[in-house]
Amino acid sequence: MKKDGPKINKLFEAYRQRSNEFGPIYKETIASLSTVVVSDPVEYNKVIRIEGKYPVRSVMEPWHYYRKQKNVGQGLVNSNGPEWYKLRTASAKKMLKIQEVSEYCTDMSEVAEDFTQVLLERRNKDNEVVGLKEEVFKWAMESMGTFLFDSRIGLLGLNPPQQSVDFIQNLQGFFRLMSPLTFNFPFYKLFPTSEWRHFQSYADNVFRIGRSFVDKINEEKPIKPQRGEKSSFVQHIRSQESLSENEALSTVVDLLVGATETTSNACLWVIYCLARHPEVQEKLYNETAKVLPTGEKLTADKLLQLPYVKAVFKETLR
Numbered sequence: 675m676k677k678d679g680p681k682i683n684k685l686f687e688a689y690r691q692r693s694n695e696f697g698p699i700y701k702e703t704i705a706s707l708s709t710v711v712v713s714d715p716v717e718y719n720k721v722i723r724i725e726g727k728y729p730v731r732s733v734m735e736p737w738h739y740y741r742k743q744k745n746v747g748q749g750l751v752n753s754n755g756p757e758w759y760k761l762r763t764a765s766a767k768k769m770l771k772i773q774e775v776s777e778y779c780t781d782m783s784e785v786a787e788d789f790t791q792v793l794l795e796r797r798n799k800d801n802e803v804v805g806l807k808e809e810v811f812k813w814a815m816e817s818m819g820t821f822l823f824d825s826r827i828g829l830l831g832l833n834p835p836q837q838s839v840d841f842i843q844n845l846q847g848f849f850r851l852m853s854p855l856t857f858n859f860p861f862y863k864l865f866p867t868s869e870w871r872h873f874q875s876y877a878d879n880v881f882r883i884g885r886s887f888v889d890k891i892n893e894e895k896p897i898k899p900q901r902g903e904k905s906s907f908v909q910h911i912r913s914q915e916s917l918s919e920n921e922a923l924s925t926v927v928d929l930l931v932g933a934t935e936t937t938s939n940a941c942l943w944v945i946y947c948l949a950r951h952p953e954v955q956e957k958l959y960n961e962t963a964k965v966l967p968t969g970e971k972l973t974a975d976k977l978l979q980l981p982y983v984k985a986v987f988k989e990t991l992r
Contacts, residue, residue, distance in 0.1 A: 699714065730754055740877050749927075764911060777904050780972065788831075814937040815829060817937065824909075
């Protein structure tokens with residue numbers, strides 16, 4: 675990095691500069707880390723299509739180091755090879771089946787309605803929502819919690835449970851320190867730096883509170899649901915004989931952590947892109963209003979009638 679170059683929180687600008695200078699495919703070595711950067715979408719598509727059964731992914735090094743120190747296993751986020759495949763296969767049976775996911779459409783719709791009400795109540799005189807990022811973070815966690823536990827966490831109410839608030843605050847602190855610990859020299863491996871101690875504290879609390887959510891569901895619901903009752907992800911993952919109890923618990927915490935951050939970030943980018951393109955926003959609104967008039971609940975069938983909504987999300991992620 676040049677002294678006057680892009681900062682860590684603008685890393686994409688550094689990659690853009692490098693791509694303009696060296697081309698769409700280049701190799702860069704910083705210290706002992708060598709990276710091949712592919713910025714051409716056609717070539718990138720070729721890369722991801724030949725990953726094979728066991729794709730090798732870069733680990734989140736601070737998270738990897740923390741879990742190694744705590745001896746809790748790397749989980750879905752940082753594992754590779756057969757270990758990753760085992761965890762992924764167990765999760766996919768519930769998460770990647772349309773029929774399974776479709777059962778949660780109405781529940782997710784209710785979460786979205788509550789979130790919309792929160793935004794309406796939080797608007798100032800200029801119709802702006804102060805702290806929108808934090809509110810979207812809460813919505814993402816509430817949505818994922820609804821899927822994982824088949825029950826509401828309560829973050830979108832007037833008086834959210836303190837435990838849920840603590841989880842959100844620690845998770846935000848966890849991700850806030852992830853970037854500097856990842857991209858700066860890892861002094862924390864030589865001695866416990868101040869940043870590392872704070873990161874470790876956040877991670878400890880995320881694990882502790884996340885597991886308490888799981889323990890609560892374990893106490894309330896049997897591993898096998900009653901006849902005619904849909905199973906939560908927690909019930910499903912606990913019933914997988916290929917996983918130990920610790921692996922099942924860690925998988926749930928991993929998903930709650932990862933999905934909250936990625937979903938909220940994606941949603942914020944959708945909002946940003948729609949704000950930049952009011953004509954797209956208008957078309958999206960018209961399609962949604964036609965399929966879902968006021969008071970209408972979202973169902974799996976109605977979701978199929980929203981192709982433009984799907985296209986907006988795909989284009990934003992692209």
